[in-house]
Amino acid sequence: MEISPSSTCLQYQFRSVSLPSRLQHPQNTKVEAELTKLKIWQSSLDSSAVPTSGETIRTGLVGLAELYNCVEELINSPITQQALVQHRKGALVEEALEGSIGLLDSCNVARDLSLMMKQNVQDLQSVLRRKGGDLTIEKNISGYNSSKKKAKKESAKCLRALKKMENQIQSRSLSDVMNYSLSNLIRVLREVSLVTISVLESYFLFLSMPDSRTRPGGWSLIKKLVVTRPRGHKIVNEFGSVDVALQSLHGCIRNNIPNIDVQITRRRLDALADSMEGLETGLDCLYRKLIRNRVSLLNILAP
Template sequence: MKSKMAVSRFHFRSISLPSRLHPINTPKTENQLQKLKSWQISNSPSQTPPITSEAIQFGLLKLAELYNSVSLLHQDGKSVEKSLESSVELLDFCNIIRELIMTIKENVQALQSALRRKGLDCSIQIDINTYFSFRKRMNKIIAKSLKKNKNFENKSGPTGVLSEVGGATLDIFKCILMFLSSKSGGWNFVFTKSVDASVISEMGSVDFALRTLLGKFKNNGAKVVDIQNLRRKLQNFEACLEEIERGLERLFRQLVRSRVALLNVLTDHLK
């Protein structure tokens, strides 16, 4: 990243379709692709705020509309085979991210439970440090997943709307992974003396509140209001994760339906 507070630009492949794919290149599909491109621009590094759960939810919604607008009529066999191969990887990738979110949510819930039980008891510091240790392990998994995403993006294949849809799906996956990453979510800001809340994502906001609480415990300045504030942030973050999780579940079902449709088209080509 060029800046710790920057969000990487997500590039969409340019659309250039041969005439034989015209039945797929419908105005509705083009419109949905343009909406996703607008979403991409709104998350560019030229803007200060990082990726938020709201932006991700909007991106998932536009992606769902894009999948619903695509037709496989008159698609050539080579493109179908390539898209069919990619569909397996997209399904696998979607599952990896879903599992990551479920694991994070479980750890957030565990921390919430500890806060309810212990309150201002100094032993809560152990639970906070346990959460941070988990986040560090998770970051390694996310880094590997981002690398996998990059390798997938670099694979060459036939151009067309199906390729565009696959590229858009990968961009959404990248966006979610960056949202879940400490490095882009606010981890790097927690050691500063003052932080503008507008430049921290929901996850980064939790990180900052946790670090602040640890500092207050160290100086014997922790108060009940600090615990209450942290609990609100954790509840908000959990709700954000649940919304993204639901969006990914819908996307997973769409990816399954898309794969079935591709298999049917390929079967027709082989007849």
Template sequence: MAGFSPKSITHYHVRSISFPARSHPSTIKAEEELNKLKTWEAFSSPKADTICNGLSGLEEVFECIEELLSLPVVQQALAQHQHETLVNELLEGSIRYIDICSNIRDTVLLMKEGVRELQSALRRSKAANMSIESNVNAYVCSRKRMRKEFEKSLVTLKNIENKLAASSLLDIDSHLLAVVRVLREASLVTISILQSLLLFLSVLVLKPKPSRWSLLSKLVQKGGAASVGEQNNMNEVESADIALRVLLLQSSSEDGEEERIQSAHRRLEDLDAVVGHFENGLEGLFRCLIHTRVSLLNILSC
């Protein structure tokens, strides 16, 4: 994943958009929703709530696209024979986003299941005084497999981004131009948000090193609190990893074992909540992408 560090991702700068057909409310609403998302460019390493807000904003954008595609003047323009190639290109793009959103959603679901299984194992180990090492190692191996899937998705998104950057808008009438520009802007910001989501979930699985001991010990002190600066530099995935590593590193010592288990459980709960929010956001985006594709297919079949 070294080639996909947060610094290597170019966040798309959403421009302030002014569409030709401003008289229609759907056009104005689409402009407003896309311009809201331009704040996304300010976050080089977004936190969970920022990513969730981005996914929610994408839903609003694609709902506006639905409204635009329902306009008779737009449907008539797209249905014209000379624009059949354009519609086919839009359809091809829509299926790519549907596939990648589906793949990411499925992997996120697996991650949520893995987190919950580990939570259950922690509860059982505490009740029966059993070792948790095998369960944690299984979770780590599962995370490594997921990172490979996330890496594939990042490569796909980068390829789509490069293709969009190389394309140009056609010389078409104003109503159709408005729709094409909305779809183009929405595509680019979708890429940026999904890239950030994948990078968030692809944090390297931490390995115990002497240099990390001060941080690890702070995480399992009373209250399980690290310094403010350290907390700001970690997301929920990394925090859970650290707590689990502490649990394994100190498993031979009974001193503070219950507190370490509680700390790991709390951080897994935080991660479970975040992953659940991501799953809901991806599900909403997936439904919107399906609706957009159906609308384009209906227009093409007219």
């Protein structure tokens, strides 16, 4: 998995839960290899001074898909299945099932928001291609801004839920678990959950890109998504780039400036549309992997 240089420092840090050093299953080696790639991806976000791009997040989603393929192999290995059946009524097994629900919920919200923003971007692209009247353009800009506001609100809720989930995972212990295969699986699932949370957080932060009208003091969790260069020029991701273009276009319309050039706005919308398309595909794939893992667990635990 290639690591995109287009990334940013995020407030949310991925904290590793170390896997056992003595690996018994070949599947563990595969899981660790994919986890290592995603940790490198995470480190690139934490160390970079450039806002996270959609392509960077898509890279993380692709990595998660590969990781969950390896987890599926681990879950379906005979020794893991035996441990799950023996402890099907235990708290650790219940933890694994509950954790999958939380990730599914967050991923589903991410998919819905992606679809909503994609539709609004397409509406704007359509009206600009048709060279619709100023009132039509204004209406579509207003619709886009309303959807963006809703996306920010929903993203903030999901970020809080994911942070709570992360804290719960970090506070749990496996010191009293005697069955190695079970403790190994739970360690893996916790580690996988943490890195999944990290990727989903980066997506919700990407959606929460503040526009130029936002006061710096009110950026809260998302203030690191805008980086200011020494000369005062702001570096923004695809959403921020579109926001700037739309505000300029809206200002020209309001001031009755003739012969408005919409090419810059169209190019930026095209770039955002491409990003949203890739993210939607990645989120759909992740959602299917999460469901498959949960179904596998439930099938093994079924009496």
